[in-house]
Amino acid sequence: SKLAALFEHPLYKVPIPEVTDGDKLFVVNPMEKFSLRSSGSDEWVSNSKAEMVLPTGKTAYDTYPSWLKFHVGINRYELYPRQDPLMPALLKDLATLKIVSSVQKSGGTQLKLIMTFPNYGQALFKPMKQTRDQETPVDFFYFSDFERHNAEIAAFHLDRILDFRRIPPVSGRLVNITQEIRDITTDKKLAKTFFISPAGNVCFYGECSYYCSTEHALCGKPDQLEGSMAALLPDKSLAKRRSWRSPWRRSYHKSKKAEWELNPNYCAQVKETPPYNSGHRLLDLIDMTVLDFLMGNMDRHHYETFEKFGNDTFLLHLDNGRGFGTHSHDEMSILAPLQQCCRIKKSTYLRLRLLATEPYRLSDVLREALASDRL
Amino acid sequence: SKLAALFEHPLYKVPIPEVTDGDKLFVVNPMEKFSLRSSGSDEWVSNSKAEMVLPTGKTAYDTYPSWLKFHVGINRYELYPRQDPLMPALLKDLATLKIVSSVQKSGGTQLKLIMTFPNYGQALFKPMKQTRDQETPVDFFYFSDFERHNAEIAAFHLDRILDFRRIPPVSGRLVNITQEIRDITTDKKLAKTFFISPAGNVCFYGECSYYCSTEHALCGKPDQLEGSMAALLPDKSLAKRRSWRSPWRRSYHKSKKAEWELNPNYCAQVKETPPYNSGHRLLDLIDMTVLDFLMGNMDRHHYETFEKFGNDTFLLHLDNGRGFGTHSHDEMSILAPLQQCCRIKKSTYLRLRLLATEPYRLSDVLREALASDRL
Numbered sequence: 001s002k003l004a005a006l007f008e009h010p011l012y013k014v015p016i017p018e019v020t021d022g023d024k025l026f027v028v029n030p031m032e033k034f035s036l037r038s039s040g041s042d043e044w045v046s047n048s049k050a051e052m053v054l055p056t057g058k059t060a061y062d063t064y065p066s067w068l069k070f071h072v073g074i075n076r077y078e079l080y081p082r083q084d085p086l087m088p089a090l091l092k093d094l095a096t097l098k099i100v101s102s103v104q105k106s107g108g109t110q111l112k113l114i115m116t117f118p119n120y121g122q123a124l125f126k127p128m129k130q131t132r133d134q135e136t137p138v139d140f141f142y143f144s145d146f147e148r149h150n151a152e153i154a155a156f157h158l159d160r161i162l163d164f165r166r167i168p169p170v171s172g173r174l175v176n177i178t179q180e181i182r183d184i185t186t187d188k189k190l191a192k193t194f195f196i197s198p199a200g201n202v203c204f205y206g207e208c209s210y211y212c213s214t215e216h217a218l219c220g221k222p223d224q225l226e227g228s229m230a231a232l233l234p235d236k237s238l239a240k241r242r243s244w245r246s247p248w249r250r251s252y253h254k255s256k257k258a259e260w261e262l263n264p265n266y267c268a269q270v271k272e273t274p275p276y277n278s279g280h281r282l283l284d285l286i287d288m289t290v291l292d293f294l295m296g297n298m299d300r301h302h303y304e305t306f307e308k309f310g311n312d313t314f315l316l317h318l319d320n321g322r323g324f325g326t327h328s329h330d331e332m333s334i335l336a337p338l339q340q341c342c343r344i345k346k347s348t349y350l351r352l353r354l355l356a357t358e359p360y361r362l363s364d365v366l367r368e369a370l371a372s373d374r375l
Numbered sequence: 376s377k378l379a380a381l382f383e384h385p386l387y388k389v390p391i392p393e394v395t396d397g398d399k400l401f402v403v404n405p406m407e408k409f410s411l412r413s414s415g416s417d418e419w420v421s422n423s424k425a426e427m428v429l430p431t432g433k434t435a436y437d438t439y440p441s442w443l444k445f446h447v448g449i450n451r452y453e454l455y456p457r458q459d460p461l462m463p464a465l466l467k468d469l470a471t472l473k474i475v476s477s478v479q480k481s482g483g484t485q486l487k488l489i490m491t492f493p494n495y496g497q498a499l500f501k502p503m504k505q506t507r508d509q510e511t512p513v514d515f516f517y518f519s520d521f522e523r524h525n526a527e528i529a530a531f532h533l534d535r536i537l538d539f540r541r542i543p544p545v546s547g548r549l550v551n552i553t554q555e556i557r558d559i560t561t562d563k564k565l566a567k568t569f570f571i572s573p574a575g576n577v578c579f580y581g582e583c584s585y586y587c588s589t590e591h592a593l594c595g596k597p598d599q600l601e602g603s604m605a606a607l608l609p610d611k612s613l614a615k616r617r618s619w620r621s622p623w624r625r626s627y628h629k630s631k632k633a634e635w636e637l638n639p640n641y642c643a644q645v646k647e648t649p650p651y652n653s654g655h656r657l658l659d660l661i662d663m664t665v666l667d668f669l670m671g672n673m674d675r676h677h678y679e680t681f682e683k684f685g686n687d688t689f690l691l692h693l694d695n696g697r698g699f700g701t702h703s704h705d706e707m708s709i710l711a712p713l714q715q716c717c718r719i720k721k722s723t724y725l726r727l728r729l730l731a732t733e734p735y736r737l738s739d740v741l742r743e744a745l746a747s748d749r750l
Contacts, residue, residue: 141573
């Protein structure tokens, strides 16, 4: 396969920095039963979920469920290894494990659910809101575009192909909204919004600030609804995160422009402002720009990092539902950071060049990667 | 043309009752300058609009603008005559007269505008909200369906073909939303909702209870937007109307059913209830049922009559924007009044039979009528 060949290519076999305990998000104590230590502190943080899920008497890492292995593997440089033997199991779990609980996730503008598996793993479910191939209307602003479940899936694969590994794993999944949401939810507000449509389909709309009304209900056929299931990152109480406002954030206003849209020398001031004035943060941000350009995502107002790693760490590329909205328009303004700062990591540049060559054409490789998804 | 031949058919040449002064909505006093007398009272009601619009010194009916002739022609039996020499001019005026004012019409759930012409005529503008051929999604309820401007146009022609003449004339029109709405409106709330879309088109969304938000903005190309222009009926201060709740109204609730949906003998009680227990009101309602079935309109919760004519008059078929929503589904439940009461006017029955014959096939005749529209 092209994807396997790509990962074997010399450009992709560049060694990754050695990961010491200090570079890990969690250090596993082999003496304790399934507890995780936040390696930044001296205290042992007991992960009650982990304790409850694993068979008694075993302590070995390989008895961990895949979600916990994923959490334990997160380090300063990446969310998961380049050739991760765990990935197929993790993606399969997201797509197939029994769902024992579904509740709305607060925050954000559009409806999403937190789903829990019997092994205490959790996933963020984003339902299909429009047909898969529907494009963003030309008169829509980036901030009122629908979120696309298939964009979340494709973004994960694109990020992985770009050798970034900064997006948590995502699987497509066909969910039975009666049995896997309505019948098991403890979220009364959510439960109240279920109804049967005139066509006899089961529908719900939830509570949120955008598009949560009968007119925008999500309907199964008759109760099967596809969506994306993203592996949740470790709970914020175990691994604090820091949210950063992107310097190239758009105005989120119908007529106002952001400073970077008016000032072609905008990068000069960003380069002097911490954290962009030292280390590789600016280059990391330009990596994110490349990812967002390739998926046409104009909605990257913030990004996050794990607080533990300070400023010297990768940027999390969360929330990609507004990517992949247009089939044949490249939104050049997304590249503003690259264009205005005129710099890019050499490794990223070389990889992009490789992905432009016939044997590894990005669209072919991405298509191949997506073919492995369960939807 | 099939339409002209149809109107010459013996079934359509049935004479209409003689209209006396008492059957007219207004009686024109040839001595007065352009004032209208509400013929039910002894007082002369001065129509200030009419006074202002007409050249001084003339009193003859044929100096009236077409909208005023339309108002004057309304009688107990119909809104306009079967073969109305005025109709082409009236429809042309709606489609072409300069628009001197545009304001939102309050009431109702979706955005509509009242537009005024230099001759003081007025029209109700309903903008295009979705592409012309978009169908009602199967999971939508009748009460959250978008209103279709093209349904308003087609409903007028269908009603006319059925020989009912109970829908005010409607023309399609391409409106320049910058010059003909934004620049001339005195409605500040409306003006505030204008913006330029990312594609550079002029958009607005107005204020209303459904679909009035950025996500549902109405956008021109770049500022041309099509819509329907319906001739307004005489102001309610001149010609009071009465609103009647349809006995076969739906529940307007996602899961509740109306009584008529549960009780097959529902008609028995309607037949005993005024005004359906005398005269031809029930048959008139069944005429409306036929019209609504043919256009697939499930949203006929009320109908109106002119108060002056008491119970012995035709039913106004206003607000048809939710018709014509499905290409290939006949909603049989709309026919419930016909089915449950099992009666229909002989003239309607014979006309329907005629419209099912090859030379006058309804869809051909309607297509021909619609071809004359300016959109």
